[in-house]
Amino acid sequence: MKRKIILVFNVGSSSIKYSLFEDYKLIKSGNYEELKTKEDYKKSVEKIFKNINEKEVNLIVHRVVHGGELKKTSKINEEVKKKIKDFSEFAPLHNPKQLKVIELCEKYKKPQYAVFDTLFFSDIPKIAKIYAIPREITKKYKIERYGFHGLSHKSISRGLKGRTITCHLGSGSSISALVNGKPVDTSLGFTTLEGLMMGTRSGTIDPGVIFFLEEKGYNTKKLLTESSGLKGISGYSDFRIILSRMKKDKKCRLAYEMFVYYIIKTIGSYVAVLNGLDNLVFAAKIGENVSKLREDVCNHFSFLGIQLDKEKNKLNSEIISSGKSKVKVYVRKTNEEKIAVEEIMKIYKTKTL
Numbered sequence: 001m002k003r004k005i006i007l008v009f010n011v012g013s014s015s016i017k018y019s020l021f022e023d024y025k026l027i028k029s030g031n032y033e034e035l036k037t038k039e040d041y042k043k044s045v046e047k048i049f050k051n052i053n054e055k056e057v058n059l060i061v062h063r064v065v066h067g068g069e070l071k072k073t074s075k076i077n078e079e080v081k082k083k084i085k086d087f088s089e090f091a092p093l094h095n096p097k098q099l100k101v102i103e104l105c106e107k108y109k110k111p112q113y114a115v116f117d118t119l120f121f122s123d124i125p126k127i128a129k130i131y132a133i134p135r136e137i138t139k140k141y142k143i144e145r146y147g148f149h150g151l152s153h154k155s156i157s158r159g160l161k162g163r164t165i166t167c168h169l170g171s172g173s174s175i176s177a178l179v180n181g182k183p184v185d186t187s188l189g190f191t192t193l194e195g196l197m198m199g200t201r202s203g204t205i206d207p208g209v210i211f212f213l214e215e216k217g218y219n220t221k222k223l224l225t226e227s228s229g230l231k232g233i234s235g236y237s238d239f240r241i242i243l244s245r246m247k248k249d250k251k252c253r254l255a256y257e258m259f260v261y262y263i264i265k266t267i268g269s270y271v272a273v274l275n276g277l278d279n280l281v282f283a284a285k286i287g288e289n290v291s292k293l294r295e296d297v298c299n300h301f302s303f304l305g306i307q308l309d310k311e312k313n314k315l316n317s318e319i320i321s322s323g324k325s326k327v328k329v330y331v332r333k334t335n336e337e338k339i340a341v342e343e344i345m346k347i348y349k350t351k352t353l
Contacts, residue, residue, distance in 0.1 A: 067116030121147030162278030
């Protein structure tokens, strides 16, 4: 089989991460952060193509947050671009930026594919997928729990048998419940606002608050997406700043404690859904690097028989539970790019690329 050189873009709300693969092997990667304007994104894409051998690239793959009703990896054409644009309303921090990079890459004349974060959760049970509003409305507007960070949850749950809870904790955060690697529920829903409080996103909130604020003249979409969560409580969206200031700053302390509480509450609900727990996984920037948070969360589940090895936890080791723990606790580095490549290679092997 002829080798494939695959360029993967993982575009965030203010960043572009790129990875260059030869088939499944990573050969180069890089990251551009604190991107704010269209020009920032344009310059970053140009730099990426200067850093690689453009002529060797066979395919460009994009991680796209919200695929809506698109249930499989798709070759990007005008119709797929329209779908990505249409669902930008429900992933406003991500889909528009990802569509922008797709369009910036068009001048390089390479086939482009979209791998959607929502794919992993497309078959969760109806009782978890459907919202309790009139069915004629949910069917008409395709309102359901789509779930996000799917590539990450798939990556960090790989090889784990039994009842597993995966925690993707970063600027955007989500928690999923799985049985033998198959998801049964996840905290993010129709949009990227539900579930945990996040860097600037509110997480789950009483809809009555939204109605009330709209009556008062607030732009609730912008408020709950850009000014809430950790930022709304402490004034800072960067978790590192909150950690460094929380001993002296009561607002930072409260933001930290609320974030931990949201995580504990969500894990607890999924323990009930799964009727127990065999594996607990922490991942993403906060999950992988903040030992204090992992300890504070796990201490609340001592009744499940969770025991941490404190030294391993401080070292961010892959397995941080002690030998006596009844639940295995992991710290895993998410690899969304590799999962995206695997999805593309499945198509390549069927000769449909």
